[in-house]
Amino acid sequence: xxxxxxxxxxxxxxxxxxxxxxxxxxxxxxxxxxxxxxxxxxxxxxxxxxxxxxxxxxxxxxxxxxxxxxxxxxxxxxxxxxxxxxxxxxxxxxxxxxxxxxxxxxxxxxxxxxxxxxxxxxxxxxxxxxxxxxxxxxxxxxxxxxxxxxxxxxxxxxxxxxxxxxxxxxxxxxxxxxxxxxxxxxxxxxxxxxxxxxxxxxxxxxxxxxxxxxxxxxxxxxxxxxxxxxxxxxxxxxxxxxxxxxxxxxxxxxxxxxxxxxxxxxxxxxxxxxxxxxxxxxxxxxxxxxxxxxxxxxxxxxxxxxxxxxxxxxxxxxxxxxxxxxxxxxxxxxxxxxxxxxxxxxxxxxxxxxxxxxxxxxxxxxxxxxxxxxxxxxxxxxxx
Ligand code: UD1
Ligand code: UDP
Numbered sequence: 001x002x003x004x005x006x007x008x009x010x011x012x013x014x015x016x017x018x019x020x021x022x023x024x025x026x027x028x029x030x031x032x033x034x035x036x037x038x039x040x041x042x043x044x045x046x047x048x049x050x051x052x053x054x055x056x057x058x059x060x061x062x063x064x065x066x067x068x069x070x071x072x073x074x075x076x077x078x079x080x081x082x083x084x085x086x087x088x089x090x091x092x093x094x095x096x097x098x099x100x101x102x103x104x105x106x107x108x109x110x111x112x113x114x115x116x117x118x119x120x121x122x123x124x125x126x127x128x129x130x131x132x133x134x135x136x137x138x139x140x141x142x143x144x145x146x147x148x149x150x151x152x153x154x155x156x157x158x159x160x161x162x163x164x165x166x167x168x169x170x171x172x173x174x175x176x177x178x179x180x181x182x183x184x185x186x187x188x189x190x191x192x193x194x195x196x197x198x199x200x201x202x203x204x205x206x207x208x209x210x211x212x213x214x215x216x217x218x219x220x221x222x223x224x225x226x227x228x229x230x231x232x233x234x235x236x237x238x239x240x241x242x243x244x245x246x247x248x249x250x251x252x253x254x255x256x257x258x259x260x261x262x263x264x265x266x267x268x269x270x271x272x273x274x275x276x277x278x279x280x281x282x283x284x285x286x287x288x289x290x291x292x293x294x295x296x297x298x299x300x301x302x303x304x305x306x307x308x309x310x311x312x313x314x315x316x317x318x319x320x321x322x323x324x325x326x327x328x329x330x331x332x333x334x335x336x337x338x339x340x341x342x343x344x345x346x347x348x349x350x351x352x353x354x355x356x357x358x359x360x361x362x363x364x365x366x367x368x369x370x371x372x373x374x375x376x377x378x379x380x381x382x383x384x
Pocket of ligand 1: 012013041042043044045046065066067068069070073098099100101132133134210211212244245246
């Protein structure tokens with residue numbers, strides 16, 4: 001029997017990190033022919049992930065432009081995928097998450113009547129402008145997809161409530177699969193700034209902040225809170241790998257450059273990042289991925305956003321929605337630094353997002369969809 005031709009389409013750093021274990025899983029199974037199409041929505045940050053996981057692109061649309069607009073990402077992806085789909089003729093197209101690549105990749109597949117599998121399906125805030133444009137990207141992708149791979153039961157329930165068509169599988173999040181290979185106790189950092197840090201003697205905080213809905217005043221307030229925190233607490237070191245977006249870099253360097261013990265560094269590769277978090281005291285972030293990774297490492301997280309589509313770790317007590325207001329962020333961060341009871345309560349390792357086998361479940365679900373196995377794969381059970 002001919003292998004099922006699965007084309008994975010992705011373009012940004014987080015999509016690549018979370019698709020890598022699945023692509024490797026598909027490559028390892030003779031039932032599949034796995035091909036990768038990069039949109040290149042990101043460049044350096046995407047290439048770094050491809051290198052770490054030793055993945056090769058079969059197609060690369062090279063769409064990235066400096067300060068690109070949402071319309072440019074979407075239209076360039078849509079047009080670029082015309083030729084790729086016509087040439088490759090995949091049986092299934094996989095997209096991941098909620099970026100503009102995700103939505104445009106799914107739409108391109110639909111225009112060619114190719115079924116779509118949505119990895120990391122069913123996350124919702126119910127606010128179409130927050131996160132922006134991600135909430136709408138994932139909702140529209142959900143409408144297009146035939147197969148929905150939901151990390152948590154809550155994500156699957158969201159799709160059921162919306163009456164979304166298609167098959168819904170509870171798989172766990174593939175990011176936990178990725179962490180099996182990246183986090184190592186004996187890991188040695190390559191980045192000189194990280195090598196020079198005294199993780200045992202100092203309290204290292206990991207910070208990231210990059211989201212479009214935080215551009216402008218919210219980002220200014222968040223980073224001003226960080227500046228005041230560093231000024232008030234000589235015992236901390238803040239490491240902020242600054243996203244390559246010019247909008248982010250301008251604000252970050254304007255507010256935090258030359259602040260003592262705040263280390264503004266370029267984006268680091270995913271192994272460095274996971275091991276940095278594993279050795280940090282806590283994490284402050286508006287990132288989606290970090291909200292899943294840090295709890296798995298037992299690290300408290302202050303989420304620098306007004307809402308989250310990842311309520312599971314908030315319910316478990318490891319993640320706190322800190323918002324974007326300066327005084328509140330400062331107060332919550334200081335509480336974590338000064339109140340051991342608050343810290344301990346948040347620092348318990350919970351892993352609501354996966355057990356490291358999400359990619360296997362997704363591969364098996366695809367086999368089931370194409371009638372290559374009789375029964376549906378069993379659901380992911382958190383805590384097992
Ligand atoms: C995108 C996603 C967001 C995700 C984030 C992960 C959309 C609309 N947004 O946002 O959901 O959280 O990726 O990081 O899909 N740049 C480079 N080199 C790179 C990457 C980016 O120079 O490797 C610069 C370019 O000037 C680019 C800008 O960053 O125009 C913004 O990139 P873009 O993909 O549009 O938005 P992100 O904020 O990265
Ligand atoms: N990450 C990384 N290097 C960095 C910052 C983040 O490898 O300098 C990883 C992080 O561990 C996570 C992913 O990138 O796996 C999150 O990406 P990002 O925050 O850009 O996007 P989001 O998850 O918010 O969509």
